[in-house]
Amino acid sequence: MKTAHGKTVIRNGTLIDGRGGPPIPDGVLTIQDGRITYAGPRQGATIDPDAQVIDAAGGTILPGLIESHFHATYFNVAQLEDLDIKYPVEYVSLLASVNAQLLLECGYTSARSGGCLFNCDVWLNKAIDEDLILGPRLATSGREICSLGGLMDWNPDFRKIGMEGLVFCINGTEEARRAVRALVKDGIEWVKTYPTGDAASPDLNDHHTLCMTFEEMHAVVQTAHNHGLKVTGHCRATEGIKNALRAGYDTIEHGTFMDDEALELLLARDVPVVPGLYFEQASVERGPEFGLPQRVIDGHQETLEGGAESYRKIIAAGGRLGMGGDFGFAWNPHGDYAKELTFFVNYVGLPVMTVLVSATKTGAEILGREDELGTLEAGKLADVLVVDGDVLADISILEDRQRFLAVIQGGLIKAGKLAPRRVIETAGG
Numbered sequence: 001m002k003t004a005h006g007k008t009v010i011r012n013g014t015l016i017d018g019r020g021g022p023p024i025p026d027g028v029l030t031i032q033d034g035r036i037t038y039a040g041p042r043q044g045a046t047i048d049p050d051a052q053v054i055d056a057a058g059g060t061i062l063p064g065l066i067e068s069h070f071h072a073t074y075f076n077v078a079q080l081e082d083l084d085i086k087y088p089v090e091y092v093s094l095l096a097s098v099n100a101q102l103l104l105e106c107g108y109t110s111a112r113s114g115g116c117l118f119n120c121d122v123w124l125n126k127a128i129d130e131d132l133i134l135g136p137r138l139a140t141s142g143r144e145i146c147s148l149g150g151l152m153d154w155n156p157d158f159r160k161i162g163m164e165g166l167v168f169c170i171n172g173t174e175e176a177r178r179a180v181r182a183l184v185k186d187g188i189e190w191v192k193t194y195p196t197g198d199a200a201s202p203d204l205n206d207h208h209t210l211c212m213t214f215e216e217m218h219a220v221v222q223t224a225h226n227h228g229l230k231v232t233g234h235c236r237a238t239e240g241i242k243n244a245l246r247a248g249y250d251t252i253e254h255g256t257f258m259d260d261e262a263l264e265l266l267l268a269r270d271v272p273v274v275p276g277l278y279f280e281q282a283s284v285e286r287g288p289e290f291g292l293p294q295r296v297i298d299g300h301q302e303t304l305e306g307g308a309e310s311y312r313k314i315i316a317a318g319g320r321l322g323m324g325g326d327f328g329f330a331w332n333p334h335g336d337y338a339k340e341l342t343f344f345v346n347y348v349g350l351p352v353m354t355v356l357v358s359a360t361k362t363g364a365e366i367l368g369r370e371d372e373l374g375t376l377e378a379g380k381l382a383d384v385l386v387v388d389g390d391v392l393a394d395i396s397i398l399e400d401r402q403r404f405l406a407v408i409q410g411g412l413i414k415a416g417k418l419a420p421r422r423v424i425e426t427a428g429g
Helices: 089-105 120-129 173-186 214-226 238-247 260-269 278-286 294-316 339-346 352-358 361-367 395-399
Strands: 007-015 024-032 035-041 052-055 060-063 065-070 108-113 137-139 144-147 167-170 190-193 230-235 252-254 384-387 404-409 412-415
Touching (some): 089 108, 089 120, 108 190, 108 404, 144 173, 230 238, 278 339, 352 395
Parallel strands (some): 007 052, 065 108, 108 137, 144 167, 144 190, 190 230, 230 252
Antiparallel strands (some): 384 404
């Protein structure tokens, strides 16, 4: 991905550096060749008269947001079949590029894939990195792993199509290793698994059901770590969370029903949790509109309440949350990403600054790129969001793309009101 050449100054705004400290009124950010050279009060800044100036107009200057659970190939999913057999992979690839650009336009300069159809996110990332399309810096995961009969094994045998477009359905440790090795060949960075069920499947694999054995999970981790890959998993049920932590998972997706023992295991290893909890509220509120059965909605309500309590405990105990959710469902569509942030302030009750740190600094730590991304500090890549308004006073401002003056990657304005008209170059041009 290209970075800017020359000098840029962003001034006249409240600067939030992403580290959780006090905001800096009348802050200044200086950028040289795509990297930050200064972030602090105006009094300490050295401003080159030849620098490009971006006037924040009294708004907020903060790190680019990081979506830590991004499903690029989900598109208005209303039924399970929409995830894997509704469209051919060629069309899914095009939809993924649209979702990637939308994510960037919503202020998210980086993301981690939470699983996708076939290997689309690997090639999507290549196209973004080569500046062929707009999108976030993307950590990839490709196809997911679940045990036979588990949450993601929904295609009946009479279809004779298996699930390998979206999920490797494994049975035992050797098949677990085989699936990871296939992903190694695909070139992914994160292995996504399904240790537990979900409220969406109340009859067979509800949110208190285990969908993988500990031995399978350990085999996944052992094989993935051997090849330098990281592992995460969809963990609702309490025992599934504990199994994932004991097996050596690098992050936990959801971590919904967390008891004291699970919390101790989490804190001992300092593993981040990516809640994706706004999805549950959206499912409860809009589920009837899309025909979700009442049993499913009731399960989402239980997940909503249990998850909120777990995340309050994690933050109170000094743990870490990343922000990201299952956007791409009909009732929780792409483009609503920042609703997760507002939800964590208004429903879960976390301070705005805590949520912003989760959506920036912790997101970069999940990506393994905290030395380059996530905070506004000298030496880091200039991935910056400049917003018209006081985000600390009203975090819901981040839901409105019309309030974005500039979405910046590597010092280049990619989206927002100040973004130049994009000219597509030929490959290698």
